[in-house]
Amino acid sequence: MSAVTDTxxxxxxxxxxxxxxxxxxLRVGYGRVEVLHDVTLVVPRGAVVALMGPNGAGKTTLxxxxxxxxxxxxxxxxxxxxxxxxxxxxxxxRAGVCSIPEGRGVFPNLTVRENLRVFSHGSRHPVGxxxxxxxxxxPKLAERRGQLAGxxxxxxxxxxxxxxxxxxxxxxxxxDEISMGLAPIIVGELYEKVGQLAASGIAILLVxxxxxxxxxxxxxxxxxxxxxxxxxxxxxxxxxxxxxAYLGRMSA
Amino acid sequence: xxxxxxYAVVGLVLGCLYALTASGLVVTYTTSGIFNFAHGAIGMxxxxxxxxxxxxxxxxxxxxxxxxxxxxxxxxGALIERLIVRPLYGASLGITxxxxxxxxxxxLGLADAIWPPVTTRQLxxxxxxxxxxxxxxxxxxxxxxxxxxxxxxxxxxxxxxxxRVGITMRAVVDDRxxxxxxxxxxxxxxxxxxxxxxxxxxxxxxLIAPLQYLDQFNLTLLVVTGYxxxxxxxxxxxxxxxxxxxxxxxxxxxxxxxxxxSLLSDIGPAIPMGLLFIALLVRRQxxxxxxxxxxxxxxxxxxxxxxxxxxxxxxxxxxxxxEILSPGNLLTYGQGIVLxxxxxxxxxxxxxxxxxxxCQMTLAGLGAFCMGKIAGxxxxxxxxxxxxxxxxxxxxxxxxxxxxxxxYLALATLAFAYSMDYLFFNHFLGFGGILAVGRVLAxxxxxxxxxxxxxFAALGVGVLALRRxxxxxxxxxxNDSEAACASIGMNITAVKVTVFVVAAGIAGLGGALYGGxxxxxxxxxFQMLTSLILLLLVTLGGIDTVGGAFAAAIFYAFSPxxxxxxxxxxxxxxxxxxxxxxxxxxxxGFAGQLTMxxxxxxxxxxxxxxxxxxxAPSAAVPIEAEAGRPGAPxxxxxxxxxxx
Numbered sequence: 001m002s003a004v005t006d007t008x009x010x011x012x013x014x015x016x017x018x019x020x021x022x023x024x025x026l027r028v029g030y031g032r033v034e035v036l037h038d039v040t041l042v043v044p045r046g047a048v049v050a051l052m053g054p055n056g057a058g059k060t061t062l063x064x065x066x067x068x069x070x071x072x073x074x075x076x077x078x079x080x081x082x083x084x085x086x087x088x089x090x091x092x093x094r095a096g097v098c099s100i101p102e103g104r105g106v107f108p109n110l111t112v113r114e115n116l117r118v119f120s121h122g123s124r125h126p127v128g129x130x131x132x133x134x135x136x137x138x139p140k141l142a143e144r145r146g147q148l149a150g151x152x153x154x155x156x157x158x159x160x161x162x163x164x165x166x167x168x169x170x171x172x173x174x175x176d177e178i179s180m181g182l183a184p185i186i187v188g189e190l191y192e193k194v195g196q197l198a199a200s201g202i203a204i205l206l207v208x209x210x211x212x213x214x215x216x217x218x219x220x221x222x223x224x225x226x227x228x229x230x231x232x233x234x235x236x237x238x239x240x241x242x243x244x245a246y247l248g249r250m251s252a
Numbered sequence: 253x254x255x256x257x258x259y260a261v262v263g264l265v266l267g268c269l270y271a272l273t274a275s276g277l278v279v280t281y282t283t284s285g286i287f288n289f290a291h292g293a294i295g296m297x298x299x300x301x302x303x304x305x306x307x308x309x310x311x312x313x314x315x316x317x318x319x320x321x322x323x324x325x326x327x328x329g330a331l332i333e334r335l336i337v338r339p340l341y342g343a344s345l346g347i348t349x350x351x352x353x354x355x356x357x358x359x360l361g362l363a364d365a366i367w368p369p370v371t372t373r374q375l376x377x378x379x380x381x382x383x384x385x386x387x388x389x390x391x392x393x394x395x396x397x398x399x400x401x402x403x404x405x406x407x408x409x410x411x412x413x414x415x416r417v418g419i420t421m422r423a424v425v426d427d428r429x430x431x432x433x434x435x436x437x438x439x440x441x442x443x444x445x446x447x448x449x450x451x452x453x454x455x456x457x458x459l460i461a462p463l464q465y466l467d468q469f470n471l472t473l474l475v476v477t478g479y480x481x482x483x484x485x486x487x488x489x490x491x492x493x494x495x496x497x498x499x500x501x502x503x504x505x506x507x508x509x510x511x512x513x514s515l516l517s518d519i520g521p522a523i524p525m526g527l528l529f530i531a532l533l534v535r536r537q538x539x540x541x542x543x544x545x546x547x548x549x550x551x552x553x554x555x556x557x558x559x560x561x562x563x564x565x566x567x568x569x570x571x572x573x574x575e576i577l578s579p580g581n582l583l584t585y586g587q588g589i590v591l592x593x594x595x596x597x598x599x600x601x602x603x604x605x606x607x608x609x610x611c612q613m614t615l616a617g618l619g620a621f622c623m624g625k626i627a628g629x630x631x632x633x634x635x636x637x638x639x640x641x642x643x644x645x646x647x648x649x650x651x652x653x654x655x656x657x658x659x660y661l662a663l664a665t666l667a668f669a670y671s672m673d674y675l676f677f678n679h680f681l682g683f684g685g686i687l688a689v690g691r692v693l694a695x696x697x698x699x700x701x702x703x704x705x706x707x708f709a710a711l712g713v714g715v716l717a718l719r720r721x722x723x724x725x726x727x728x729x730x731n732d733s734e735a736a737c738a739s740i741g742m743n744i745t746a747v748k749v750t751v752f753v754v755a756a757g758i759a760g761l762g763g764a765l766y767g768g769x770x771x772x773x774x775x776x777x778f779q780m781l782t783s784l785i786l787l788l789l790v791t792l793g794g795i796d797t798v799g800g801a802f803a804a805a806i807f808y809a810f811s812p813x814x815x816x817x818x819x820x821x822x823x824x825x826x827x828x829x830x831x832x833x834x835x836x837x838x839x840x841g842f843a844g845q846l847t848m849x850x851x852x853x854x855x856x857x858x859x860x861x862x863x864x865x866x867x868a869p870s871a872a873v874p875i876e877a878e879a880g881r882p883g884a885p886x887x888x889x890x891x892x893x894x895x896x
Contacts, residue, residue: 069429093435101433107426110419117416118423122435127416164434 018081020045020172020203021066021097026075028058028065034073035061037227041205043172045080048194048204050214050235053224054246059207060102062224063174066205067099068092080171093122096171098164102207103180105161108150112141115149115160122168134163137193155186162190165197173197175206179213187213211242257388259509260502265394267501268401269460270524271494273478274485275408276452281487283421283445286337286348287659290355292478294332294450295457296471297359298325299375300367302458303466306376313376321454329450333443336833341428345658347835349608350791353784354832356472361825363468368821373466375458397459404452405494412490421445469781473670479663480528500527522671529667532660533652553724554798559716563709566802570705574698581813583769586701588809589708590769593762595790595801596711601755602787603795604719606731607748608662610783611649611669615642615756616763617677617778623689623764624773630690638764639757646756650749657734669780677775686774689767704765708805711758712798718754727751785824788832 021043028036035058043049051059064070066077068089077084079095092099107115113131120130135142138159144152149160158178165173175194179187191213198204198217208214215221215235223231223238223245231241277291288294298320305316336355340348367373382391411418420441423431428438456478461471477500484496504523554562573585594616601607619638626634653664694700718724726747729737737744767773789808794800808824815823 067433069432088437088439089429089432090435090437093433099433101430104427105430107423107430109426110423114413114419114422117419118431118436119434120416121420168435 018045019043019078020047020080021205022076022078022081023062023066024076024078026062026065026072026077028061028070028072028075035227036065036072039075039224039227039229041222041229041232043203043205045171046198046201046203047219048198048206048217050218050221051205051207051224052209052211052214052221052238052242052245053230056226057224057245058227059224060176063099063176063205063207066092066172066174067097069099090121093168097174098122098168098170098172099174100161100164100176100178102176103154103158105164106149106152106157109148111148112145112152112160116163116167119164119167122164122170124169125167130167133167134160137166137196138163155182155189158182158186158190162193165202170202173202173204173206175204175208177207177209179208179210191217211239215239254387255509257386259505261388261390261394262508263502263505264498265397265501266505267498268397269456270478270481270500271497272401272404272452272456272459274481274493274497275404275490276449276456277478277482278485278487278490278493279408279421279445279452280449281482282425284333284337284341284442285425286340286352287487288355288449289349289352289662290332290359291449291453292457292472293356293359293363294325294328295453295460296468297363297457298328298450298454299457299461299471300363300373300466300468302454303373303375303461304367307373317458320458321451325450325454326447329447329453330443332450333446337442337446338439346606346608349659349662350788350832350835354788354829354835356829357785357788357825358829358833360468360472361822361829364825365821367466367468369468375461375466393462400455400459404455405490408490417441417444477524477528480524480531480667483528483531483660483663496531500524503527522674525667525670529664529671532656532664532667553719554716555720556713556717559713559798562799563713566709566712567702567705571702574701579697582697582701584812585809586697586704586769587766588805588807589701589704590762590765591786591808592708592801592805593704593711593765594759595762595786595793595804596708596715596798597755597758597762598787598790599795599798599801600715600718600727600758601751603790603797603800604724604731605727605748605751605755607751608658608787609665609755610662610780610787611665611672612755612759613763613778613783613786614669614672614780615646615759616766617672617773618642618645619760619763620689620767620773620778621680621687621763622760623767624687628690629688630692630768632692634690635692635761635764638760640760642760642763643753643757646759647749647753649756650752654745654748666780669783673775673779677778686772687767688772689764689770691768700768704769707761707765711761712802715758716798723747723750785828788828791835792828792831 019042021041023039023041026036026039027034028039039058039062041049041051041062051062053059061070065072068077068084068087068091071086079092079097082095084092084095107118110118116130116134117127120127123130125133131145135145140156141160141163144156149157152160162178165175178190178194182190187210194204194206195217204217206214206218218235221231221233221235221238221242222229223241225245230245231238273291273295276295277288280286280288280291301324302316302320305311305319306313311319332355336351340351343351380392382389383395384390412422413419420431420436421444423434423436424438424441424445431438431441457471478497481493481497481500484499485491485493507523570589574582577585594612597612597615598609601609601612619642622637622641623629623634626637628634649665649668653661656664691700691703694703719727726737726742729742730744730747734744737747763778766777770777786804786808789804790801792800793803793807807827811824811827815821820826
């Protein structure tokens with residue numbers, strides 16, 4: 001601790017040294033079934049971490065814990081150095097966590113504009129400004145502003161849910177499989193936006209099955225299997241263990 | 253011509269009142285996903301509070317109005333949300349139903365205790381005077397109702413489409429978790445909507461009250477009429493709700509105007525309920541999570557030997573009781589047992605089959621009616637008819653309400669029960685009329701008690717045997733998932749109709765025994781309210797066990813005894829209401845507690861791993877909640893899941 005403060009002199013540097021998200025020794029379960037066993041994962045400020053692994057590895061569970069929706073039975077969650085265990089998910093949001101759930105990040109019975117209106121809870125901007133930001137990044141949504149979000153196409157829906165990342169200016173963004181069920185060309189567009197968000201200094205923890213898309217933007221990659229993080233490293237280093245995680249070890 | 257217009261004005265005013273009520277109901281339902289059966293009771297309670305302030309304590313009318321509608325009602329709404337509704341967000345639909353019904357009873361009991369119905373109370377007329385519009389005399393009060401309703405409708409519309417707080421209320425319904433992810437507090441938003449709902453209920457209650465004397469039960473039910481309008485709006489759409497309410501008001505007004513009075517006195521009060529019934533039936537089908545009244549874990553069903561042993565023990569208990577109890581206590585004990593038979597029908601129908609019924613006492617009443625009317629009132633023929641006729645009616649009812657589930661089924665049975673109160677019981681038995689009902693076999697009080705106890709024990713063993721057999725398995729499957737049953741080719745219709753028929757038969761038998769035990773019955777014996785109390789009592793005992801019915805019967809039997817020793821009136825209503833509310837925290841009921849206790853003792857006997865021990869306290873709940881997580885079929889369940 002003191003070593004860190006000694007070498008970092010300015011307050012800005014010191015702040016930058018505090019990770020955006022720290023998950024320490026997490027144990028999480030649904031009822032009697034424990035699904036995360038002693039998971040520790042740190043997302044440094046401004047870094048993009050891709051979380052990968054086969055179905056049922058516990059990736060979404062991990063994101064839900066980081067979003068405050070699921071309390072861990074053991075371990076701590078820190079958001080930019082603040083201990084946020086046990087508080088309500090809306091407080092996580094105010095502490096700087098923006099979490100976009102898989103495939104249903106919009107309110108289907110509200111119009112596009114009304115969705116943005118609700119998103120404005122987690123933002124310091126006034127409503128008018130939020131619409132401007134959203135429509136600037138996703139011009140398509142401007143044409144759909146009066147339409148119910150439930151009637152949007154899958155890609156448009158994902159765009160609308162991504163708006164929250166732009167309007168709330170979070171410390172850490174949690175993305176769960178934004179490519180789910182979308183055409184490759186739209187996935188490409190969305191990942192362009194993820195790149196923009198990362199470039200603006202927002203730390204991102206993303207879960208993705210589409211390894212190429214995720215590893216393209218990620219600074220680090222973690223591979224989860226059966227409730228544990230098995231491999232952690234830079235994208236180039238994990239590619240081999242990735243196919244192993246999905247397909248099993250090759251015995252030749 | 254003038255007459256037609258006059259009735260139109262009366263109808264519109266009535267419709268506006270219903271619209272006020274129904275929109276309050278829709279507001280709370282759409283924002284918290286919980287259908288508030290106590291909405292009417294809240295309105296009633298607030299109307300009485302207003303009377304207390306304005307008449308009892310002589311406060312100026314505007315001050316009293318403002319105090320009730322703007323301060324007391326919202327506060328109590330918020331309080332109800334915080335204390336009673338919030339623990340329900342992860343609960344099954346059935347539990348929310350029981351808890352809000354419990355709140356209804358509690359408020360009824362409280363209002364009855366605070367303002368004893370020995371004096372007649374009338375609200376001060378806020379706006380005296382009348383004016384003429386197009387040759388029709390309109391009172392200022394009627395004009396006020398119209399203006400207030402339009403203002404409320406416009407205000408609500410604006411709130412829900414143009415303000416962030418209103419839009420957030422709608423967002424909470426769509427996706428509770430996502431609202432929290434967006435940084436808004438779902439709990440606080442729901443609290444706000446309950447405050448608003450209570451305020452609307454108070455407004456409706458106060459405006460409806462001048463139409464008659466203040467009466468707890470009638471006022472609660474008048475507001476219940478608004479349910480029909482809410483159902484027309486599919487519990488979601490405010491414009492449709494208002495349209496439904498106006499239609500309801502007009503139909504009622506013209507019926508009052510043009511039906512012959514002799515006919516009207518019978519069917520008049522039943523009109524709104526009849527419309528509710530029709531609205532339910534023509535309503536477009538939507539996916540709904542099923543109302544389950546069972547506790548969260550499946551209980552082992554008692555096998556034959558222990559159930560026979562317990563039945564024997566129960567009969568022995570009754571024999572002893574028949575010897576030692578004083579005549580007064582014997583009367584209440586026997587009453588508990590005969591009503592226990594009716595409650596057994598609820599265990600079968602609602603506990604095992606998941607079909608909520610608020611009309612079992614109506615079916616029991618039909619049983620008593622057959623018993624009393626046929627062959628001198630004490631023949632085995634009458635007893636057979638007392639089983640057969642309710643069973644037939646139950647079967648018909650089942651066919652009519654076949655596709656209704658959850659709160660809609662509850663509302664339909666409620667409408668049936670309420671209509672029958674007027675169409676059948678008041679008509680054939682007369683207001684305050686009596687019908688002598690005899691007994692079969694044993695004639696003496698003690699002998700008949702033993703006879704009734706043997707029947708209760710036999711039926712209990714029978715119901716358990718039914719549950720263990722193939723039919724019981726189908727019933728349990730139906731309770732778990734109708735969709736799954738349909739997909740494996742099970743004949744849902746046959747199972748549903750059968751269970752309705754058998755349960756109605758048992759209820760009819762219970763009614764005949766009830767009549768025999770009392771010696772005579774009147775229309776008041778089979779009121780809808782009694783059905784409600786019975787359902788809540790059995791749920792308190794544990795609705796998926798025969799033991800639950802037994803516990804409920806014993807409580808029913810001895811509550812008058814307890815009543816004699818405490819100064820609070822309405823002990824039974826208050827106890828059942830309060831108990832049902834606490835059920836929100838412990839859905840298994842009394843029997844569920846026992847099961848949990850024995851399970852805990854059993855698990856203590858063998859060593860438990862560290863991990864198990866950590867997860868144990870919340871073991872039962874999250875698994876259930878997980879099944880209803882977003883993504884599971886039926887948006888309803890998803891909506892009800894909160895953070896746990």
